[in-house]
Amino acid sequence: MSAIRGARERARIEVTAAIKDEARKQLAAEGAAKLSLRAVARELGMVSSALYRYFPSRDELLTALIVDAYDSVGEAAERAHRTAAAPARPGAHLARWVAVACAVRDWALAHPHEYALIYGSPVPGYTAPQATIGPASRVGLVLIDIVEDAHREEGVGLPPLAEELRPEAERIAADLAPGLPPAVAAPLVAAWSQLFGLLSFEIFGQFNRVVEAREAFFRQAVTELARTVGLLDRRG
Numbered sequence: 001m002s003a004i005r006g007a008r009e010r011a012r013i014e015v016t017a018a019i020k021d022e023a024r025k026q027l028a029a030e031g032a033a034k035l036s037l038r039a040v041a042r043e044l045g046m047v048s049s050a051l052y053r054y055f056p057s058r059d060e061l062l063t064a065l066i067v068d069a070y071d072s073v074g075e076a077a078e079r080a081h082r083t084a085a086a087p088a089r090p091g092a093h094l095a096r097w098v099a100v101a102c103a104v105r106d107w108a109l110a111h112p113h114e115y116a117l118i119y120g121s122p123v124p125g126y127t128a129p130q131a132t133i134g135p136a137s138r139v140g141l142v143l144i145d146i147v148e149d150a151h152r153e154e155g156v157g158l159p160p161l162a163e164e165l166r167p168e169a170e171r172i173a174a175d176l177a178p179g180l181p182p183a184v185a186a187p188l189v190a191a192w193s194q195l196f197g198l199l200s201f202e203i204f205g206q207f208n209r210v211v212e213a214r215e216a217f218f219r220q221a222v223t224e225l226a227r228t229v230g231l232l233d234r235r236g
Contacts, residue, residue, distance in 0.1 A: 016054055018044060020068065023061055028113040032123045035062060059126055062117075066128065067135050069114040074138025076107040081142045093150035094223065094231045100142055101195055101222040105215075108199045115203055119196055140176075140192050147188055147229055148179040156230040158183045184230050191225040198222070 022040045037058055041051040055061040080103030084096040108115040117123075118136070150156045161169055161183040169182035177185045198221055201207050202214055211217045 012054075019051060019054055019061070020065060023065055024113065027065070027117060032062065032117050032126075037061065062123060062126055063129060063131060065114075066118055066132050069111070069118045070132065070135030070138065072111065072114065073104060073107045073118075074135060074142075076103045077139045077142045079103065081146070093146055093153075093156075094226050096146050097143070097226040097231055098219060098222055100139075100146065101225075102219065104139060104195070105199055105202075105218055108203055112203050115199070119200060120204070143192055143195075144177045144180070144188065147184060147231065148177065150231055151180055151184065156184060157232055159187050159228060159230050161186065188229045191229050194225055195222060 019040060022043050023035060025043075026035050026039060035058055037051055037055065038048050040061075041048045044051070055064065077100050080100045081096060084099040147156060158181060165186060166182060169186035172189055173180055173182045173185035177188065180188065198218060202211075202218070207214060
């Protein structure tokens, strides 16, 4: 009986993967707004009623694709973080920040349609459920971890904080980064959003005829973002 159950589970995993792969092809060809369960079923040679046993609605399939995309970019950021987390040395925290940002960029360039799904225009009629929040936070948590490490090791300078922003900065620090002072937490959220602004300009073509040396430009830009959150380059 267990062998039959195992075979059924393997078959379900394989069919689920095939459905998601075909859906990603539709994302690339038509965009998320035109994703259709019937079209996915047709391309896979399935009847619609069979596909509904895996994903009862378009929104559930979209959610699965969104979670996969967030997890994929999150894994890329976490892997870069682990690889760059060498023994402490001058400028290590800044180097880790840049390494993570570049890993996220590499992922975005390799997966432009999945990037567009999670960081592009909202899909009409779709509201992301709670299940997407954790995966969506993974890149941000890596950046927070880098800055918290630097702060503990006295590798962070406190940026100036406008008094009118202090209550909001204190709330951000309490909610997202309790290990950081408000003067660091607020610009960290800004840097997080600006990182993806840079990527969106590149992925969606706004840099065409504006920036040619894009990798060098990106490295310089994310280095400057690191400085806005107080990361210090103490080499030399």
